[in-house]
Amino acid sequence: MSGRRRAAEPAAGTPPFAVLMPMWGKDLPERVELAISSATVDQQLRPDRLILTIDGPLPVALEELVARVADGAFGPAQVLRHDTHRGVAAALQDGLQASPYELVARADADDICRPERFALQIPRMDDPSDPLDLLGGSMREFDDSIAPGTGPLRERPLSHDAIVEYLPHHSPFHHPAVVMRRAVALAVGGYRDLPLLEDYWLWERMMLGGARMGNLEQVVVDYRVDQDLFARRGGWRLYASDLQLQRRFVLDRVTTPTQFLRNVVIRGAYRFAPGSLRRFGYRKFIESST
Numbered sequence: 001m002s003g004r005r006r007a008a009e010p011a012a013g014t015p016p017f018a019v020l021m022p023m024w025g026k027d028l029p030e031r032v033e034l035a036i037s038s039a040t041v042d043q044q045l046r047p048d049r050l051i052l053t054i055d056g057p058l059p060v061a062l063e064e065l066v067a068r069v070a071d072g073a074f075g076p077a078q079v080l081r082h083d084t085h086r087g088v089a090a091a092l093q094d095g096l097q098a099s100p101y102e103l104v105a106r107a108d109a110d111d112i113c114r115p116e117r118f119a120l121q122i123p124r125m126d127d128p129s130d131p132l133d134l135l136g137g138s139m140r141e142f143d144d145s146i147a148p149g150t151g152p153l154r155e156r157p158l159s160h161d162a163i164v165e166y167l168p169h170h171s172p173f174h175h176p177a178v179v180m181r182r183a184v185a186l187a188v189g190g191y192r193d194l195p196l197l198e199d200y201w202l203w204e205r206m207m208l209g210g211a212r213m214g215n216l217e218q219v220v221v222d223y224r225v226d227q228d229l230f231a232r233r234g235g236w237r238l239y240a241s242d243l244q245l246q247r248r249f250v251l252d253r254v255t256t257p258t259q260f261l262r263n264v265v266i267r268g269a270y271r272f273a274p275g276s277l278r279r280f281g282y283r284k285f286i287e288s289s290t
Helices: 029-039 060-070 088-098 117-125 160-166 182-187 198-208 236-251 257-272 275-289
Strands: 017-023 049-055 077-082 103-106 134-142 179-181 213-224
Touching: 017 029, 017 088, 029 049, 029 060, 049 060, 049 088, 060 077, 077 088, 088 103, 088 182, 088 198, 103 117, 103 182, 117 134, 117 179, 117 213, 160 213, 179 182, 182 198, 198 213, 198 236, 236 257
Parallel strands: 017 049, 017 103, 049 077, 134 213
Antiparallel strands: 103 179, 134 179
16 A cells, blocks of 8 residues: 555544445446545545445456455455345445444545545534534535546535525535434434435435534535536436425425425426536536525
8 A cells, every 4th residue: 555645643532433435336446446545545534444335246347346445455344235236325224224333424436535534524523512413515526637626616505504594405415525423314214215316315304303414615525527427317217306305395394385396397407408408507506506
């Protein structure tokens, strides 16, 4: 592991935590290895365990990487497996339940965590003046033509009250950038299957369960946006998820019937627009609304 940044000594009293990362057969090995390194050995405050959840069969190159993870090449690790592809919600729920630690940080298999991410987030969770149950942060986009740290900024509301006000309209957290308190998430049912919206549904239930929430202003993750990202976020299947979640918000009295109609119309326009317009709409109406 030569050439990697030496981890900083944890601050006194820093609680133990796990990093939860799902992986499946279509992930690219070089991207996964970079993501794992960035979330473990390259961190100023290293996690006490990486929980890698494998959703379905893997090609040989990924199996070789998983073997290195299991052998401790990136620090203490636990590998969980599904024999068949069951979806990200099931993989994340298994990992959340398996964590031996109360603090669980999410990371994705194709993003890059900033080296200071956990040194910023983990102590903030147990700040005596305002302990949190769910904490996110800002991200910057990158792709094959845009270097990490130079792409568009993705922000979200910072304070608990601002997050509560924002949640009925858009997801108030970037999923690959959150740290959550395991017991609070599991108490409201944890991850449930809802394509592309399993995280948003969890944030809503955690809010209703009394979770204290916040976001850091600092960028903690460089978020990979490939050419197909916005294309994958359209169509009837995802609009059906939108409708299901928006109905749930009305039943839970998070939104009014009028807000329900507004939200489903906006989401319909988003899901059925061409990919290039979907990208423009996201930048114009979601990122600019924080």
